[in-house]
Each structure stands twice: as structure tokens, then as C-alpha cells.
Amino acid sequence: MIDIQANLPALIVVIPLLGGVLATFTGRGILPWAWASLVTGATFALTLRMMATLLQSGAPYISYELGNWPRWWGIEYRVDLLNAFILLVVAGVGFITTLYARESVNDEIAKDRHHVFYAVWILAITGLLGITITGDAFNVYVLLEISSLTVYALIAMGKDRDRRALTASLRYLILGSVGASFILLGIGYLMMVTGTLNMEDMHNQLMRLANLDTNRTVLVAFAFLLVGLSIKMALYPLHMWLPKAYTYAPSAVSALLAATATKVGVYMAFRFLFGIFGVGFSFYAMPSHLILLAMASLGIVFSSLAAIRQNNAKSLLAYSSVGQIGYIVAGFSLANPDGVAGSIVHIFNHAVTKGGMFLALGAVAYRVGGTDISHLRGLAKRMPLTCGALALGGLGLIGMPLTAGFISKWYLVKGAMGSGMWGLVVVVLFGSLLALVYVWKLIEAMYFGEPTGRSAEAKEAPLSMLIPIWILVALSIYFGVDATFTGETATRAAAGLLGGTP
Amino acid sequence: MSDHDNDTGIIAKLRAPWQSMLDESPKAVRTFWVVSLVLLLLIAFADIFVHHHEHFGIDGTPGFYSLYGLGACVVMVLGSKFVVALVLKRKDTYYDD
Amino acid sequence: MIEFPPGLILVLGALLLPFVKGPVRGALSLLLPLATLVAVWLVPDDANVTVSFLQGMEMTLVKWNRPTAVFATIFSLMAFGGALFALNQNRKVELPAAFVYAGSAVCVTFAGDILSLFIFWELMAVGSSIVVWSGNTEASGRAGLRYxxxxxxxxxxxxxxxxxHVFALNAGGVENPLLLDYFAFGPGGFDALSFNGPGDIAPFLILIGILINAATPPFGSWLADAYPEASESGTVFLSAFTTKTSVYVLMILFAGTELLIYAGMMMAVYGIVYAILENDMRRILAYSIVNQVGFMVCGIGIGTEMALNGAAAHAFAHIIYKALLLMSAGSVLYMTGKRKCTDLGGLYHTMPITMWCGIIGALAISAFPWTSGFISKSMISQAAADNHLFAAWMVLTAASAGVFLHAGIKFPWFVFFQKDRGLRPPDPPWNMRAAMIFFAVLCVALGVWYEPLYAILPFPNVNGPLYEPYTVSHVVSQLQLLLWSGLAFFLLLPVLKRTLTITLDFDWFYRRFVPVLWRSVLKPVVTVFGWSRDVFFIESKRFAGAMTRADTEAARIPLFREWSLGSAMVLITFFLFVFLVVGYTH
Structure with a gap:
């Protein structure tokens, strides 16, 4: 019998990996979904246990060497507070969206492809978990490819509902591949300089370089990685793949992607910028964090403006996501404790908020057949619980007190002040005002006016959808009222990233 | 004669807003005015018997409050109607289109 | 013993309301405010309920501050009166939203730290926005968004x-930087400010934030913009809480800040001027809120014990008579469907109760002796006089006269008398009448029997009354002021003829100026910027198309248009280039 406790880090990746492969044999009917729920549920339980283990051990990190190879030859999995937290987000949202997916997938995807869908779905989650847990730079790339390829496929499966999903997927495939190759090039150059692929070794070798700040290979690696990661995180204006992909993907996929995919991109940026290059190089020697700040600020303003102008609620939320990535990137670009903590805590807060909202829109699509603003008109009369969830989630996007979004805003603004970045303070607060406008657009549509067409006959969404929706929305409220867990974890993880003692 | 015309002009203008009520019950309107004017005079001349504790000098002057109330209102009304309105007044459908 | 913020009874109770119907809903809507009122008075004197916030900071949810008693009492009472007035309406969200709004206001008064104060402050904004928006017209929808x-x-x-400020306090090593005591800027902490660091700008930002809610010009145009668009009952609720909560917070944080004297004077005059020019009856009353809050703000700026007592007492009295006036106007609107003075008149024939209650409210707002306004407003004027603030005293006295003119006579005159328009609606349903009579009785009762109110003021004097409103001199001077300004009204009636107009205010900037600026300046610039991008990325075909088409359609703004893959690639290369150049040249 395998010792679960000792092999915890490996199991978090191995179980969904095997589960995903096995899912292809589950045939038709309810079985693929049940299997996927089982696998993602087990994975979520493992990440919970991982977090508990880490917190109990009191150690800064838990290292696991795959196949007992020493880490400089083999692959090391390394879990510290930061990635334990992200693992929790990915696995948790993965599990909840899987629970939700049954009715939605039944409705949106041809019956004979369900087993394929769930297999790819689980593998996508596997890839995201793997990127997060690994301590090996090349392994990051491999898993990134696994998650990317599967996500392209997942988006393309939206074609049964809307053919435009295919072009959206192709678009993401092209841009995503460019991003991934840039990351690969960056890792390659780093290996040239350091001779290793293990992240910690890379960092140690880089720190030994006498001329680190002027080493051209390191600079090129840095530039390639920054651009590649920006594409993957959908940092404005390199976000061009995101809006269409989120809009035309199947409902459950949109929720999963919005909550996890770009967040894992941000996590990679944490590992590379803070972990490998180090704070001193990334944020003090290089002025590039100023460019990141500028991109993030522009992103907050312009994508929120773009969100206001959307006529499809899913596109609206997609553009809003680009803006929210702006907050996250702005936070860590400050490289001070409050800013980085704000960035980390917002990864969590935005995942539950936006995930819940996309799920709610999925319920709308399920009942009404589309997510245009016109479909939402007067819908609160017919689907009060779904619309209530959307409205509460919207308050979270604005950053109202008592929602999780407020906690993020609190840290970010404080961080910006800590660095004397008053311009960023203005941008963050102005951004929440713009969020008010686009959220209002949704709320006004839902609560104002009379439903027409299919909206007029729509029933409330089934419980199998409502429960996952409300779990996420309830979390986004709960962690706005009591942010002790998220706040402290983020603060300690930020301290770890910035090199202090966690 | 022109003076007289002018007088009726002012009185006619003052009467106009009351016309509807005068038509209905002229007695009530007349009583209202008589009682009001008596009260106005009584209260203004009360200052002869009442000592006001003055803080600034002028507020101790007999009849100060009466004149100040009348004057302040005239200034505010004329100021609003003829100065502020000149710049800021618009049709009430201004924002509708 | 009450170990939670009493306002939560209203806030959480509001969440129950949508699930009950008929008489249960009615009973619940009346019981919740009363329960809150009882709970307010059951909070022990030394209450100190805290919960932890991030990183060991503490929020103090329940604590008596000096003005808490006055404000919490009147807010609960007002919620009751408003609920009674709203009893017969069937809008689903308005009353729950109004209760969240009112309950949060009560919570603000019990907050012992700046964060819980702010949280409930924002919750009020959510509740009140929904109340505005429950007017359920297109105009109220737009006004609600602006609001x-x-x-x-x-x-x-x-x-x-x-x-x-928290940041500065943290840097100074303060134990729990959220406590309200650290935010009480007062005269010393604010007026003697020196700009040494970013922390020094904190009081200004906080003050501006509060003044926006207090409807101080030029930030105040939202009030007259939004309040008259709400429903009959919605406006009654709205009139009570937002501005008065600001008064409360100003009193806690900025008592004695000289700037507020001038802000208050400006508000008092602004309210009168705009009300004189206004035609919509509820907008007239909305402007007079600004005018009355001006008195309170001025009192807070003066900052002596009597001035603060006056401001608090005036807030108490004001909430009652202003609600009464808006109930009267709301009843007229409810029964006639008309809101403009030019459409109204002669209603005394058939709406006697509404008329008399309106007149009592009008007398109270004008501070007629033996009404609530008299025993509160006079304290502020007295404080100005005692401190030899000549300008403030002159302006406040003129404003007192002006209030009688624009709200005291103008509102009843144009709505209930003047020209008979042939309208013959009856008085409104029983619950609306009951609410009006209840508040009318309160107006008079407070004017005559004012000791209980004086006893809960921020600075109650244990050795006898701090202030005696009914001296012969004071009554006579007030009557002189009011009656003679009444004369001015009737003499100037020909000039005061109602016109079908509105008066531009600061909201013009965001309702007209910015849209026009966008259409005629910014959008062309952005469009040209977009074209240049198209040129840069060699999409001449699309560029030519864009040049020839009119750009009226919003979707044509290139900045927001979907990027083509080709241009995306160029952009990616561009960023790679930028990062490389930056890396080499740093």
C-alpha cells in the first residue's frame, strides 16, 4: 500500500493524471461525470491535506523527489505556503466546477464526446496542478504544454453551441504557443547560464554570477520569460486570446479557466521573478517592473472600459478578468509585503468570485440559451437565485466591503501607498468605479425590465447547478467577512517570496 | 395719471397669484392679510419692550430682525431669479434627450 | 444585554422581508425598527464589542461615542416612520433595501473604529442606491447609477x-491603528497640518469623502439629482440617513475644523438659491436638506459644546420634519401623480390632513417657536454668536429667514393653495396619514417638551440645562425674522412665479460636459490613435474602410476592437523588444 502521507505531493499530480487517462474508458451516460467528480474530489482532498500537513509541520516547505532521484538530476516537487494555497484554489475550483458541469455539459456538448470532454478536463486540471507544485523549470514547461493543449481542446468543444469557439480556440492556440515557446526559450537560456533545471539550483547559480545584472544571456532569458508569462497571464495588452476564448468556451470551461488558468500563469511569474531571478534582480536591478505596472494599470482601465461596452455577459466578465489580472500583476510588481500579499489574496478572491459568476452565467445559458445582455433582461423574476449570485459576485468585483474583493483592494491600496505609488492608488480605486458601471449593466438588465422570449419562460436553474454556484459565491462573501485564513496565508507567503522568514 | 396707472399695475401684479383664491373666498384672503399685517406691526414694535442681548451691536437695534428677515429674503430671491437663473437656468427637458 | 450592533436587527431582518407576504410582512416591517430602537437603548454604557480583522487589527463594532445616542435613536425612529408610510406599497426590494440602509446607518453610529464605520458606510451606499433605483422608472434607473x-x-x-492614515500610524508603531480616536482630527490635528509625507493628506481625503456624502457643493448635486427620482416612500427614507450619517461622522472626526464653518455657510445659501428656482416639489425639499445640513456642518465647524449639541439636536429634529414634509409631498404625488408646482395647487380642498401635516413640517423646518426646529437650530446660531463669528451668524440668520421663504411657505403655498387646478384627490390611505400624524405630533412635542432630547445630546449638562431656548427675546426675534420674511414672500410672489425649468448644478459636468468631451475630443483622438495602429500594423484595407465610414457607432472605436492575429504578433514582438532594450540600457 502506498503511504499517502509521505507521497502526498506526487499523488496530487499522479491521481488526476491517471484519472484523466482512465476517464476515456468511461463510456456514455452519467459515468464520465461521476468519475471526474470522484477524481477531482480526491485531488481536492489531497490538496487540503497537503495544506494541513504544511501548516502543522511548521517547515517553510516540503520537498519531494520523484523516484528518489536527487533534485539536480530528477524532478523535485516542492510545496511551500504559496503553492499550497494556489493548489487549493485550483483543485477546489476544479472540484466545484466538475460537480456543476453535469447538466451544463449535457446541454452544451454532444453526448458521444462526454468521456473525451471529462478526460481532457481532468488532464487540464492536472497540468495546472503540476505547474504549481513542481520545483523544476523544465517540468513547468512540460506541464504548461499539457494544460495548454487540453485547454485549447476544451475551448474548441464549445463549437456545438457556437461555431466561433473553433476560431477562438485556434487563436488561443497560436498565441498560447508563442507564449509557451517564449517561456521555453527563457528556460533554455537560463539553463545555458546555470547548467541546471532545478529552480532552487538555478537561483543559487544565478546569485553566484558576478555580472548578473549585465549578463546578456540572463537578460534575454528574462525578457523572453516576461513576455511569455504576460501572454499566459493575459496581461494587457497581451491578453488578446482571452476574451473570445472565455466567451465561446463551454460554460463550465469558462468558469474553470477564469478561476485557475491565468492564476497559474501568475504563479509561474512569482516563481520565476521572485524565486529564480530573485527580488534584487527582478525588481531593483531591472526597471521592468515599472513596465509591468504600466501594463497592469492600462489593463485595469482599458479592459474595464471594454467590459462596459460588451453586449454579451460572458465577454463582459472576460474583459473584467483582464482588468482583475491587472490588479494582481500591479500588486506583485510593487514587490513590497502588502502589494504581494494583495496579489496572492486576490488570486484566491477573484477565483471564487469570478468562478461563481461564470457558473451563474452557465446556468443562464442552460435555461435561456444564451448570455447576451438581452437574455438577462428581467431574468431576476424568473431565476432569482442565479441572478442573486451574479449580483453578489458583481459586488465582489467592485470591491464592496464585506466581499472578498474588498480585502484584496485593502492590501493593494496599502501596498501602493507603501511604495508611494499614488498613481496606482488612483487607478485601483478608479478601476473599482468602472467595475461598478459594468456590474450595474448586468444588475440593471437582470432586475429592470420585463423578460422576453425564452427568458420569459425560464425556470430557476437546477439544484445541481445552484449549489456549486452558491458555494463559490458564499465563499466570496465569507472571505470578505472573515479574511483571517486568506489574509494570513497570503501575508506569510508574500514574506516568503520577498525573502523574509515566513 | 401715469403714477396711478403704475400703482394699479403693481397691485394687479400682487393680486394675480391670489386671484384663484379670491374668486373662491375673498373674505378669507382679506382676513388673512389684515391679521398678518397687524401681527407684523405688533411683532416689529415688540422690540420697544423686549431687550435683546446683543452680540455684535447691530442685533440689538429695535426692529433689526424684521428688517433683516425682509431684506435678506428680497436679496436672495432677486439674486437667484435675476443673477443665478441667468446663467444656470435651462428648460426642464434639458437632460432628457 | 446587547452584545451585537443593534442596527444588525434591521440589516438582517431586511433579508427576511422578501420571504414573507401580506400582514406578516407588514407586522415585521413595523416590528424590526421598534426592536432596533429597544436594542439601541439596551446597549450597556460600557459596551465594547470587538472582532479581529487582518493582521491582529481589531474592529470595534459596538461602542458609545458622544453623539451615538441621538443619532441611533432618531435613525431607528425614522425607520419606523418610514416603514409605516411605506406599509401599503408593494415594491419588492425597496423596503428591504431601505432597512439595510437604515440599519447600516445605526451601525455606523455604534462603530468604534474607522473600518467598521467605513464598511457600514459603504453598505448604506448599496442600500440607498437600490432605494433610488426602486423608483422603477427609466429616470430613476439612470439617476440611481449616477448616485x-x-x-x-x-x-x-x-x-x-x-x-x-493607517499606513502612517503603522509606521509610527501604533498598537491598533483602526481606533476612531486616532482619526479624530479635530481642530488641532487638521488645521495645523503640515505636508511632510503622504500620511498628511489622509485627513483631506477622508474629509472630502464625507463631504461628498454630506452633499456639500460642489460635490452635492447628487442629492437633488437622485432623491426626487425615487418612489414616494423611497424619498422619505433617503432624506434621513446619508447626509445625517455624514453629520455624525464629521462630528466624531472633524469637530472644530474651521473649514466646515465656511462649507456649512455655503451649503445653507446654496440650498436656498436652488430651491427658490426649482419647480419640482420634492426637489425643492431636497435642496432644503442641503440648506439644513449646512446649519449642522457649520455647528460642527464651530465645535464648541453648545454648537455640537445644536448640530446633533438639529439632525434629530431635521430628520423628523424633513421626513414629514416629504411624506406630505409623497402623499400628493401618490394621489395626483403630479410632482411639479406648475401642475399643482388648490389641494387644501380635499387633502386637509396632508395639508396640515405639511404645514406643521413647514413651520418646524422654519424653526417657528414651539416646533422642533426652534429648540435645535437656535443653539447653533447662539453658538455662532457666543463665539463672535459675525459672518457665520449673519449668514445663518439670513438662511433661517430663507428657509421659511422657500420651504416654509413656498412648498405649502404652491402645492395646497394658490391657483386651483381642479384637482380633487382625497387624503392618502390610512397608513400614510398615520405616519404623517405621528411625525407631526413629534414635531410639536419636541418643540414644547424638549428636555428628553437635550438629555441625550453629546454634552448633556448635569447641573441644569445647558441652553434655554424659550426666552422672550429669542421668541420675539425669531418671530420677527420669520414673519417679515413671510411678507417678503408674498410681496415677491409675482417674481417667484413657477417656470418649467431646472437649474444646472455640478452634475452637469458628468451628465453633459464629459459626454460631450468624449464625443467631440477624446473619441476622435482615440479613433485616430486606433487608425495609426491600423496603419502601423499594415491593415490598410480596414484603415481605408474606417476612414470613409462615419464613426458614430461605438463599436467602431479601434482601441476596443478585437486585435487581429497579425497585429497581436507584432505587439508581442514589440514587447519583447521593449524588455530587451530596457534590460540592456538600464
Whole structure:
């Protein structure tokens, strides 16, 4: 019998990996979904246990060497507070969206492809978990490819509902591949300089370089990685793949992607910028964090403006996501404790908020057949619980007190002040005002006016959808009222990233 | 004669807003005015018997409050109607289109 | 013993309301405010309920501050009166939203730290925005969005100020930087400010945030913009809480700040001028809120014990008579469907109760002796006089006269008398009448029997009354002032003829100026910028198309248009180039 406790880090990746492969044999009917729920549920339980283990051990990190190879030859999995937290987000949202997916997938995807869908779905989650847990730079790339390829496929499966999903997927495939190759090039150059692929070794070798700040290979690696990661995180204006992909993907996929995919991109940026290059190089020697700040600020303003102008609620939320990535990137670009903590805590807060909202829109699509603003008109009369969830989630996007979004805003603004970045303070607060406008657009549509067409006959969404929706929305409220867990974890993880003692 | 015309002009203008009520019950309107004017005079001349504790000098002057109330209102009304309105007044459908 | 914020009874109770119907809903809507009122008075004197916030900071949810008793009492009472007035209406969300709004206001008064104060402050904005929007017309929808935007902007400014101050306090090694005591800027902490660091800007940001909510010009145009668009009952609720909560917070944080004297004077005059020019009866009353809050703000700026007592007492009295006036106007609107003075008149024939209650409210707002306004407003004027603030005293006295003119006579005159328009509606349903009579009785009762109110003021004097309103001199001078300004009204009636007009205010900037600026300046610039991008990325075909088409359609703004893959690639290369160049040249 395998010792679960000792092999915890490996199991978090191995179980969904095997589960995903096995899912292809589950045939038709309810079985693929049940299997996927089982696998993602087990994975979520493992990440919970991982977090508990880490917190109990009191150690800064838990290292696991795959196949007992020493880490400089083999692959090391390394879990510290930061990635334990992200693992929790990915696995948790993965599990909840899987629970939700049954009715939605039944409705949106041809019956004979369900087993394929769930297999790819689980593998996508596997890839995201793997990127997060690994301590090996090349392994990051491999898993990134696994998650990317599967996500392209997942988006393309939206074609049964809307053919435009295919072009959206192709678009993401092209841009995503460019991003991934840039990351690969960056890792390659780093290996040239350091001779290793293990992240910690890379960092140690880089720190030994006498001329680190002027080493051209390191600079090129840095530039390639920054651009590649920006594409993957959908940092404005390199976000061009995101809006269409989120809009035309199947409902459950949109929720999963919005909550996890770009967040894992941000996590990679944490590992590379803070972990490998180090704070001193990334944020003090290089002025590039100023460019990141500028991109993030522009992103907050312009994508929120773009969100206001959307006529499809899913596109609206997609553009809003680009803006929210702006907050996250702005936070860590400050490289001070409050800013980085704000960035980390917002990864969590935005995942539950936006995930819940996309799920709610999925319920709308399920009942009404589309997510245009016109479909939402007067819908609160017919689907009060779904619309209530959307409205509460919207308050979270604005950053109202008592929602999780407020906690993020609190840290970010404080961080910006800590660095004397008053311009960023203005941008963050102005951004929440713009969020008010686009959220209002949704709320006004839902609560104002009379439903027409299919909206007029729509029933409330089934419980199998409502429960996952409300779990996420309830979390986004709960962690706005009591942010002790998220706040402290983020603060300690930020301290770890910035090199202090966690 | 022109003076007289002018007088009726002012009185006619003052009467106009009351016309509807005068038509209905002229007695009530007349009583209202008589009682009001008596009260106005009584209260203004009360200052002869009442000592006001003055803080600034002028507020101790007999009849100060009466004149100040009348004057302040005239200034505010004329100021609003003829100065502020000149710049800021618009049709009430201004924002509708 | 009450170990939770009493306002939560209203806030959480509001969440029950949508699930009950008929008489249960009615009973619940009357019981919740009463329960809150009882709970307020059951909070022990030494209450100190705390919960922890981030990183060991503590929020103090329940604590008596000096003005808490006055404000919490009147807010609960007002919620009751408003609920009674709203009993017969069937809008689903309005009453729950109004209760969240009122309950949060009560919570603000019990907050012992800046963060819980701010949280409930923002919750008020949510509740009140929904109340505006429950007017359920297109105009109320738009006004609601503007209202929400202004308040969230104010909230954002205030939050920036709070964080800046917390940051400075943290740097100074303060144990629990959220405590309200650290935010009481008062005269010393504010007027003697020196700009040494970003923390010093905090009081200004917080003050601006509060003044936006207090409807101080030029930030105040949201009030007259939004309040008259709400429903009959919605406006009654709205009139009570937002501005008066600001008064409460100003009193806690900025008592004695000289700037507020001038802000208050400006508000008092602004309210009168705009009310004189206004035609919509509820907008007239909305402007007079600004005018009355001006008295309170001025009192807070003076900052002596009597001035603060006066401001608090005036807030108490004001909420009652203003609600009464708006109930009267609301009843007229409810029965006639008309809101403009030019459409109204002669209603005394068939709406006697509404008329008399309106007149009592009008007398109270004018501070006629033996009404609630008299025993409160006079304290502020007295404080100005005692401190030899000549200008403030002159302006406040003139404003007192002006109030009688624009709200005291103008409102009843144009609505109930003047020209008979042939309208013959009866008085409104029983619950509306009951609410009006209840508040009318309160107006008079407070004017005559004012000791209980004086006893709960921020600075109650244990050795006998602090202030005696009914001296012969005071009664006579007030009557002189009011009666003679009444004369001015009737003499100037020909000039005061109602016109079908509105008066531009600061909201013109965001309702007209910015849209025009966008259409005629910014959008062309952005469009040209987009074209240049198209040229840069060699999409001449699309460029030519864009040049020839009119750019009226919003979707044509290239900045927001979907990027083609080709241009995306160029952009990616561009960023790679930028990062490389930056890396080499740093």
C-alpha cells in the first residue's frame, strides 16, 4: 500500500493524471461525470491535506523527489505556503466546477464526446496542478504544454453551441504557443547560464554570477520569460486570446479557466521573478517592473472600459478578468509585503468570485440559451437565485466591503501607498468605479425590465447547478467577512517570496 | 395719471397669484392679510419692550430682525431669479434627450 | 444585554422581508425598527464589542461615542416612520433595501473604529442606491447609477484616506491603528497640518469623502439629482440617513475644523438659491436638506459644546420634519401623480390632513417657536454668536429667514393653495396619514417638551440645562425674522412665479460636459490613435474602410476592437523588444 502521507505531493499530480487517462474508458451516460467528480474530489482532498500537513509541520516547505532521484538530476516537487494555497484554489475550483458541469455539459456538448470532454478536463486540471507544485523549470514547461493543449481542446468543444469557439480556440492556440515557446526559450537560456533545471539550483547559480545584472544571456532569458508569462497571464495588452476564448468556451470551461488558468500563469511569474531571478534582480536591478505596472494599470482601465461596452455577459466578465489580472500583476510588481500579499489574496478572491459568476452565467445559458445582455433582461423574476449570485459576485468585483474583493483592494491600496505609488492608488480605486458601471449593466438588465422570449419562460436553474454556484459565491462573501485564513496565508507567503522568514 | 396707472399695475401684479383664491373666498384672503399685517406691526414694535442681548451691536437695534428677515429674503430671491437663473437656468427637458 | 450592533436587527431582518407576504410582512416591517430602537437603548454604557480583522487589527463594532445616542435613536425612529408610510406599497426590494440602509446607518453610529464605520458606510451606499433605483422608472434607473457612482467615488476617496492614515500610524508603531480616536482630527490635528509625507493628506481625503456624502457643493448635486427620482416612500427614507450619517461622522472626526464653518455657510445659501428656482416639489425639499445640513456642518465647524449639541439636536429634529414634509409631498404625488408646482395647487380642498401635516413640517423646518426646529437650530446660531463669528451668524440668520421663504411657505403655498387646478384627490390611505400624524405630533412635542432630547445630546449638562431656548427675546426675534420674511414672500410672489425649468448644478459636468468631451475630443483622438495602429500594423484595407465610414457607432472605436492575429504578433514582438532594450540600457 502506498503511504499517502509521505507521497502526498506526487499523488496530487499522479491521481488526476491517471484519472484523466482512465476517464476515456468511461463510456456514455452519467459515468464520465461521476468519475471526474470522484477524481477531482480526491485531488481536492489531497490538496487540503497537503495544506494541513504544511501548516502543522511548521517547515517553510516540503520537498519531494520523484523516484528518489536527487533534485539536480530528477524532478523535485516542492510545496511551500504559496503553492499550497494556489493548489487549493485550483483543485477546489476544479472540484466545484466538475460537480456543476453535469447538466451544463449535457446541454452544451454532444453526448458521444462526454468521456473525451471529462478526460481532457481532468488532464487540464492536472497540468495546472503540476505547474504549481513542481520545483523544476523544465517540468513547468512540460506541464504548461499539457494544460495548454487540453485547454485549447476544451475551448474548441464549445463549437456545438457556437461555431466561433473553433476560431477562438485556434487563436488561443497560436498565441498560447508563442507564449509557451517564449517561456521555453527563457528556460533554455537560463539553463545555458546555470547548467541546471532545478529552480532552487538555478537561483543559487544565478546569485553566484558576478555580472548578473549585465549578463546578456540572463537578460534575454528574462525578457523572453516576461513576455511569455504576460501572454499566459493575459496581461494587457497581451491578453488578446482571452476574451473570445472565455466567451465561446463551454460554460463550465469558462468558469474553470477564469478561476485557475491565468492564476497559474501568475504563479509561474512569482516563481520565476521572485524565486529564480530573485527580488534584487527582478525588481531593483531591472526597471521592468515599472513596465509591468504600466501594463497592469492600462489593463485595469482599458479592459474595464471594454467590459462596459460588451453586449454579451460572458465577454463582459472576460474583459473584467483582464482588468482583475491587472490588479494582481500591479500588486506583485510593487514587490513590497502588502502589494504581494494583495496579489496572492486576490488570486484566491477573484477565483471564487469570478468562478461563481461564470457558473451563474452557465446556468443562464442552460435555461435561456444564451448570455447576451438581452437574455438577462428581467431574468431576476424568473431565476432569482442565479441572478442573486451574479449580483453578489458583481459586488465582489467592485470591491464592496464585506466581499472578498474588498480585502484584496485593502492590501493593494496599502501596498501602493507603501511604495508611494499614488498613481496606482488612483487607478485601483478608479478601476473599482468602472467595475461598478459594468456590474450595474448586468444588475440593471437582470432586475429592470420585463423578460422576453425564452427568458420569459425560464425556470430557476437546477439544484445541481445552484449549489456549486452558491458555494463559490458564499465563499466570496465569507472571505470578505472573515479574511483571517486568506489574509494570513497570503501575508506569510508574500514574506516568503520577498525573502523574509515566513 | 401715469403714477396711478403704475400703482394699479403693481397691485394687479400682487393680486394675480391670489386671484384663484379670491374668486373662491375673498373674505378669507382679506382676513388673512389684515391679521398678518397687524401681527407684523405688533411683532416689529415688540422690540420697544423686549431687550435683546446683543452680540455684535447691530442685533440689538429695535426692529433689526424684521428688517433683516425682509431684506435678506428680497436679496436672495432677486439674486437667484435675476443673477443665478441667468446663467444656470435651462428648460426642464434639458437632460432628457 | 446587547452584545451585537443593534442596527444588525434591521440589516438582517431586511433579508427576511422578501420571504414573507401580506400582514406578516407588514407586522415585521413595523416590528424590526421598534426592536432596533429597544436594542439601541439596551446597549450597556460600557459596551465594547470587538472582532479581529487582518493582521491582529481589531474592529470595534459596538461602542458609545458622544453623539451615538441621538443619532441611533432618531435613525431607528425614522425607520419606523418610514416603514409605516411605506406599509401599503408593494415594491419588492425597496423596503428591504431601505432597512439595510437604515440599519447600516445605526451601525455606523455604534462603530468604534474607522473600518467598521467605513464598511457600514459603504453598505448604506448599496442600500440607498437600490432605494433610488426602486423608483422603477427609466429616470430613476439612470439617476440611481449616477448616485451609486458618486457615492462609490466618495467611498474610494475616503478609503484612500483611511489607508493612508493607517499606513502612517503603522509606521509610527501604533498598537491598533483602526481606533476612531486616532482619526479624530479635530481642530488641532487638521488645521495645523503640515505636508511632510503622504500620511498628511489622509485627513483631506477622508474629509472630502464625507463631504461628498454630506452633499456639500460642489460635490452635492447628487442629492437633488437622485432623491426626487425615487418612489414616494423611497424619498422619505433617503432624506434621513446619508447626509445625517455624514453629520455624525464629521462630528466624531472633524469637530472644530474651521473649514466646515465656511462649507456649512455655503451649503445653507446654496440650498436656498436652488430651491427658490426649482419647480419640482420634492426637489425643492431636497435642496432644503442641503440648506439644513449646512446649519449642522457649520455647528460642527464651530465645535464648541453648545454648537455640537445644536448640530446633533438639529439632525434629530431635521430628520423628523424633513421626513414629514416629504411624506406630505409623497402623499400628493401618490394621489395626483403630479410632482411639479406648475401642475399643482388648490389641494387644501380635499387633502386637509396632508395639508396640515405639511404645514406643521413647514413651520418646524422654519424653526417657528414651539416646533422642533426652534429648540435645535437656535443653539447653533447662539453658538455662532457666543463665539463672535459675525459672518457665520449673519449668514445663518439670513438662511433661517430663507428657509421659511422657500420651504416654509413656498412648498405649502404652491402645492395646497394658490391657483386651483381642479384637482380633487382625497387624503392618502390610512397608513400614510398615520405616519404623517405621528411625525407631526413629534414635531410639536419636541418643540414644547424638549428636555428628553437635550438629555441625550453629546454634552448633556448635569447641573441644569445647558441652553434655554424659550426666552422672550429669542421668541420675539425669531418671530420677527420669520414673519417679515413671510411678507417678503408674498410681496415677491409675482417674481417667484413657477417656470418649467431646472437649474444646472455640478452634475452637469458628468451628465453633459464629459459626454460631450468624449464625443467631440477624446473619441476622435482615440479613433485616430486606433487608425495609426491600423496603419502601423499594415491593415490598410480596414484603415481605408474606417476612414470613409462615419464613426458614430461605438463599436467602431479601434482601441476596443478585437486585435487581429497579425497585429497581436507584432505587439508581442514589440514587447519583447521593449524588455530587451530596457534590460540592456538600464
Amino acid at each position: 451609486a457612482a458618486v457615492h462609490f467615488l466618495g467611498g474610494a476617496v475616503m478609503m484612500a484616506g483611511i489607508l493612508a
